[in-house]
Amino acid sequence: MLMCRGKKYFQLRDLSEEKLTGGQFKARVAQEQERLRELRREGETDCIEVKRYPRAKDRLMYVFEGLKMKDNPDFIHPAHLVHFQEFRPEAMRLKDENYFQYYQNDKETKKVLQGHVDAEAWRYKHYLSYDALLHSLEINGIIDTNINARIEAHYTFLGKFLHPTHDAARDLHNRRNWHCERTSIGLEHSYSETSTLLASLYVSYLVAGLLDEAATLIEGAPEKYIANAGTPELRKAISRVSRDFPYFWFLFNDPPQYDRFMYCIHHVDPEDVRSWGGYSNVPVVDVPFNQHIYDNFQRSLNSARTTLYSYQSPLPGMQ
Structure with a gap:
């Protein structure tokens, strides 16, 4: 999403050496915001916003829109695409002195190499780490607080399998409470049909999301690059996922009927439900x-079914 739609990027200003109190820092933010308004009125800056950087208490964040192409300033080249293409994790994590070298580097070369390490570490920390991605999605208006909460929930759930967590896989199997006394590798019972369906829905929604990003990028490209996007059939295929499988609540789709049903049972006055025409x-x-x-x-x-409402399974034959 950020490589396709991340039009905003930011630069940081470290004020830690000034040792400002909370009140002084707030005053500095207000001062910088007023200064930015003056510069924008005079047309002397491309910065569109300045505020406290939420991931560090002693840094200011200056938000820009770009990177803009000289021959077509209306078309913005997302900064995250550049960071993704140029990031070298080996430069950030692997120190030359810990590995085989044909010859020892002199002090000047070591200093230059350390600069590369610092640059890659900064790029990862502020643009490519998990928390940094969420922050950039937020400043680009792609996610809000509610969507962020869904990302955290799905990320944590899926992370239990990416980073093996005790009994996480067991919970997805048939007869998950069954334990045998003999030594074995893996579980004797297969994954449940429910977990297989859930995995398929994750794949479907993720692929649809990737295709949506690609289609949107193609449709918004300058005419000199793409005169006819030719995406109607692709759009039709993408829309089928949320239409045919609305009972899986992912990131950007509306809550399924079951979640509406449960919310109304536990938290809504029946009179309100009736006024809406049902849950x-x-x-x-x-x-x-x-x-x-x-x-x-x-x-x-x-x-x-409850005394007030009834919920019908989205799958034929399920009661």
Whole structure:
């Protein structure tokens, strides 16, 4: 998303040496904001915003829009594309002195190489690390607080398998509470149909998201590069995912019927539900995301009924 739509980037100013108090730092921010307004009125800066950098208490963040192409200033080249293409993790993490070298570097060369290490570490910390990506998505207006919470929940759930967590895989198997007494590798019972479906939905939504980014980039390209985007069929395929599988709540789609149903049962006055014409019409911004990804998804596949409302499974034959 950031490599395609990340039009805003930032630069930092370190004020740690000034040892400002909280009040003094707030006053400095206000001072810099007023100065920016004057510079913008005079047309002497491309900076569009200045504020405290949220990931460090003693740094100012200057936000810019760019990188702009000289021959077409309306078309912006995302800074994250540059950072992704130029990032060299080996330069950041691997010190030459710990590995085989044909010859020892002199002091001047070591100083230059250390500069490369520092630059790559800065690039990773502020632009490519997980927290930095979330921050850049936010300043570009791609995510808000609610979407950030969904990212954190999905990231944590999937991270249990990327970084093996005890019993995480067991929870996705049939008869997950069954333990055998003999030594074996792996579990005797297969993954459940629910977990297989969930994995398929993750793949579907992720691929649709990637295709959406590609289509949007092509459609917004200058005419001299792409005169006809030719994306209608692709758009039709992309839209099928959220339309055909609305019962999986990912990042940018509306809450499924089950989550609306559960929210109205536990948190909404029945009179309000009636005024909306049923729980399906609850304001989507009010429905909180359920952090328990697998268990909530599993429950949503079964029909449910209360004295007030009934919920129908999205899958044929599921009761």
